Amino acid sequence: MRILMIAQSPIAGDSRILREATALAAAGHTLHVIGRDVPDGFSVGPGVTVESVSRSSGLRTGSGGLAVGHGRNGPKVLVKRFGRWLLLPEHRSRTEKQWRIAAAPVVAAAGPFDAVHAHDFNTLELAAEYAAKWSAALVYDSHELWFDRALPGRPTPLWRARGRRYEVSLAAKARVVFTVSDGIAERLRSRGLADVRVIRNTFPRADDVPAAPDRPEGLLYAGRIGAGRDLPTVVAAARQLAPFRTVLMGSVDPNYRLDLGPVETVAERPIEEVDETLRTYGISLVTLTNTCENHRLALPNKLFHAVRAGVPVIAADLPELRAVVTHYKLGGLYEPGNPQSLTAAVRGVIENYPTYTDGVRTAATELNWEHDASTLVTAYSDL
8 A cells, every 4th residue: 555644743753653664664645744843864764754844933933952940930931931831732732733734735736646644633634634535544543532631721620621622523533543552542442432442552572682790780761842741740769769770861842940959960862772771771761741641641762662662661650651560560650740659660560670671571472573563564554
């Protein structure tokens, strides 16, 4: 089949999209991916071409570096922050719509295709439109529970309610719907979508995982640094755990401010180099706030990256994470927002480190991309 994938995410850094495209190409399909921020000369591999449509940076400011402290104060700064809080939801929707408008002629010129694969809700409308024009199969890939995310800015209950209904009306046209966890799949089915299949954000199995040490050297948070990741709790726990090391590694959301205290930072590394970094410290942090349904049903990439690296985790005690971590004995759980709970969980993993490293190694036989890719390839075979 000739497959078009559409995404508003930066393609070069979206491991789910790259893995899916590569798996489908290996199964004999031809893919074209339209996304944004594709670097010049970027290549996915044989059978896959990529194209970029830019998106405005809008209200974002700042250099992207992690600032220590809480920034400037004063009446003008407070007024500016209030205005940003008030306008962010409308601006976010407008920015996503403008990208779809800019992408539409690119999509039209690239087609026709046999299947159109929409990555997340913000591409679903465009994908559904061109799937209908080309009599192509529509596929919806819901990376998140879109209208139940924790978002900055003022509350938008009416937008969320209308959005859920519109999402279902569009996704009902899809031949198959993919998502990242059993919890989100159940929620989408409860809203009326029939064929929802789970493709987790797992990683390919590592060829050679070295033997784990008897004790870990520290905690590593490897991921995006910003709101919603419960990082203030990590910092507070780090003060209690010192001199045991706590380390952050990842790109920083614009305007994010955090007093790091004893927490160390290391330079962001390519995804293929993260395994060794995780093994250097020995425990991976999988932290989220308990502030939205999307977080409660999420299974973040970093959970499965730790499994690939053979490293136990400390994960937020949220329903979907709890189910996987406890079933496979991957590590400890902590109450989001509670530094004492996080500290106790870390000490528990340190004391029982060999038990958890054994659990992670056993889980790697099932929690891997080879297993999840078969769900994707089978679905396209059915199409």
